[in-house]
Amino acid sequence: MNRIYCFWDEPTNHLDLEANLWFEEYLLNFKGAVLVTSHDRAFLNSVATSILAIEEEQVVMQKGNYDEYLISREQVFETKQATAARTEKQIKKQMKFVERFRSKATKARQVQSRLKALDKIEKIDIPRATKRVRYSFPAPLRSGNEVIHLENLNKSYGKKVVYTGVDLSFTRGDKVALLGVNGAGKSTILKILAGVLDFDSGRREN
Incomplete structure (x- = not known):
């Protein structure tokens, strides 16, 4: 029997980019109804045709994606x-x-x-404005132009080779996105760059 609806609770939390894109495509092509909860703005903008919002002890349905909902709410x-x-x-x-x-x-x-x-005279109930979350981090120490450098770096876990001959340099002001499927070694390279994980051979400078 074909499924006529499906419910998903934070389905993209543990998906890598490739799986996320596949899942978006799956939902877009799904013929039944979908109800999904998510904090992923890009995902909601891609797949949602309506927003069901719980606000001020009420449930409100509105046509459009997440960005359109925010504009309308404002x-x-x-x-x-x-x-x-x-x-x-x-x-x-x-x-x-x-x-x-x-x-x-x-x-x-x-x-x-x-x-x-x-x-x-009817009293007007003003909905609460959405709070903007603000964070602040300590200012980093001033560095030279080259922030960190890896040269001919190799890393394995037992017999499983993760990287061989990695050469990387990051300069001040770089904004770099790290991509890779689950298990590719994204967390490992981050820990090596941060200096909290040893590597087998090669050189790391910062």
């Missing part, structure tokens, strides 16, 4: 914020009149009218 927030500001201004104006003329018999009817108007 627009809703700004609209409600502006409406709330106008409402607050109106309330203050009415209350000022009431406080000023409450004790005057000649204004009693108008005061009661303003109080009734205040009762009819």
